[in-house]
Amino acid sequence: MNIKKICCIGAGYVGGPTMAVIAQKCPLINVTVVDINTDRIAAWNSNDLSKLPVYEPDLDSIIKEARGRNLFFSTEVDNAIDAADMIFISVNTPTKTYGKGKGLAADLKYIELCARQIARVSRQDKIVVEKSTLPVRTASAIKSILDNTGNGVQFQILSNPEFLAEGTAVKDLLEPDRVLIGGDSTKEGKGAIQSLVDIYANWVPKDRILTTNVWSSELSKLTANAFLAQRVSSINAMSVICEKTGADINEVSKAIGMDSRIGPKFLESSVGFGGSCFQKDILNLVYIAKSYGLNEVADYWEQVILMNDYQKNRFSDNIVSTLYNTVSGKKITFLGWAFKKDTNDTRESAAIQVADNLLNERAYIEVYDPKVTEERIYADLEHLNSRNPEENRELLKIRQNPYQASENSHAIAVLTEWDEFKTFDWQKIYDNMKKPAFIFDGRGILDTKTLEKIGFICYQIGSGT
Ligand code: NAD
Ligand code: UGA
Numbered sequence: 001m002n003i004k005k006i007c008c009i010g011a012g013y014v015g016g017p018t019m020a021v022i023a024q025k026c027p028l029i030n031v032t033v034v035d036i037n038t039d040r041i042a043a044w045n046s047n048d049l050s051k052l053p054v055y056e057p058d059l060d061s062i063i064k065e066a067r068g069r070n071l072f073f074s075t076e077v078d079n080a081i082d083a084a085d086m087i088f089i090s091v092n093t094p095t096k097t098y099g100k101g102k103g104l105a106a107d108l109k110y111i112e113l114c115a116r117q118i119a120r121v122s123r124q125d126k127i128v129v130e131k132s133t134l135p136v137r138t139a140s141a142i143k144s145i146l147d148n149t150g151n152g153v154q155f156q157i158l159s160n161p162e163f164l165a166e167g168t169a170v171k172d173l174l175e176p177d178r179v180l181i182g183g184d185s186t187k188e189g190k191g192a193i194q195s196l197v198d199i200y201a202n203w204v205p206k207d208r209i210l211t212t213n214v215w216s217s218e219l220s221k222l223t224a225n226a227f228l229a230q231r232v233s234s235i236n237a238m239s240v241i242c243e244k245t246g247a248d249i250n251e252v253s254k255a256i257g258m259d260s261r262i263g264p265k266f267l268e269s270s271v272g273f274g275g276s277c278f279q280k281d282i283l284n285l286v287y288i289a290k291s292y293g294l295n296e297v298a299d300y301w302e303q304v305i306l307m308n309d310y311q312k313n314r315f316s317d318n319i320v321s322t323l324y325n326t327v328s329g330k331k332i333t334f335l336g337w338a339f340k341k342d343t344n345d346t347r348e349s350a351a352i353q354v355a356d357n358l359l360n361e362r363a364y365i366e367v368y369d370p371k372v373t374e375e376r377i378y379a380d381l382e383h384l385n386s387r388n389p390e391e392n393r394e395l396l397k398i399r400q401n402p403y404q405a406s407e408n409s410h411a412i413a414v415l416t417e418w419d420e421f422k423t424f425d426w427q428k429i430y431d432n433m434k435k436p437a438f439i440f441d442g443r444g445i446l447d448t449k450t451l452e453k454i455g456f457i458c459y460q461i462g463s464g465t
Pocket of ligand 1: 009010011012013014015034035036037040077090091092093110113114131132133134162163164165166276277
């Protein structure tokens, strides 16, 4: 099928940037991104490009080029589905918070709603593409819904998981390591795969477009995230040993990363991984393993999450014990709230857990993050249900610059690796802090030698010296 019109359901961190790049690279294809969230769609349509709902380096220029030409954002979901030859489903698949599989399984209600809506609205044959991350075999449920409309419309279902990372989304989309497309081996299935291959081939080299069966594609996405998260937990496990023994985690990472079998990426020790997907996807994998009675497999992957929880909690424990076993009434400055640099996303950010632990100890926190909004930070705290909203607002304040946030502070905690933190006037910060002035660098980004010369007492994750 020669695709002329694409609809993407879900205008989030994946749907927005992914479709923007497809529209930019395929000017002859009309791309409409739809969402039920009217505020989000309004923000995507904003004339002020700094108001786009997703912050990603270079995304604004792509939106500027394609929006209104062949890229559209709309709340008219039915119309966009009806008009499209190909529909991407890019809605959220959070961990279930109720019923069977609560706390582990992926909640597929949004996916099913999309499938039912596509089934209801469609009047001509369509290719439906799973872009969301889904448990292996979800395509069979979608197929069963779409095959039972009784109106004779034929659907092909493809799996095309997204591997972009936030903060580098545009680069990852323009130069992907690989594009993965899973589909049926029937004639129609192969035709559908080819239609999607042809779209990506507009800018992705053919040898980077991998085609598989649907189940391999679905499972590869969960596997990739599990492996990536496992590397972070593995290096974080070693960071504690470094702190106990006088070894240095950066030196260890470099030494093992030079082994070409291990490779240098994803070996940065941190206060713990965050983001909307690693934890949710591993929990999903744990659930799948358990549902097949594979308890040893489930336990193996669950350990990656337990290690991550340990890393976040030991960071806050260390702050409390270093500050003479009490932080009650003491001001602690948080540099960073986002789960990583170059994004405004805070989902599952380590900062949230660390803040919660310190607030439980009655600390007073002031946060500076260059991209995260005040409303977002308070919403993250309220979501925890640890204390009422008024208390959160009293115990934690958000500041627009680091100098204000650190005035009269007892300690600074670095929670996100924003580049600008390295360039602060640290002497000025030191002069205005309470003494002794402590720094807890949970990202290993600061030059502790220089800071110690100024007078700071420094703790850096994974550094035993
Ligand atoms: P998101 O929450 O940012 O966006 C999802 C959007 O879908 C929301 O705006 C929501 O309003 C909309 N939506 C939900 N149900 C809808 C419906 N029935 N009709 C119309 N719109 C609907 O989520 P995201 O971060 O973009 O993630 C989407 C999927 O992609 C998830 O499965 C995630 O695991 C996967 N993924 C995410 C990333 C990432 O970096 N965030 C990377 C790769 C894969
Ligand atoms: C991750 C994957 O990298 C993407 O391939 C995948 O598409 C995406 O999840 C998804 O499915 O949502 P993302 O979560 O956006 O992308 O960002 P990462 O760069 O993977 O970072 C995740 C977390 O791990 C961050 O908190 C980061 O600070 C932390 N991390 C990463 C480390 O602590 N150390 C590292 O060496 C690397």
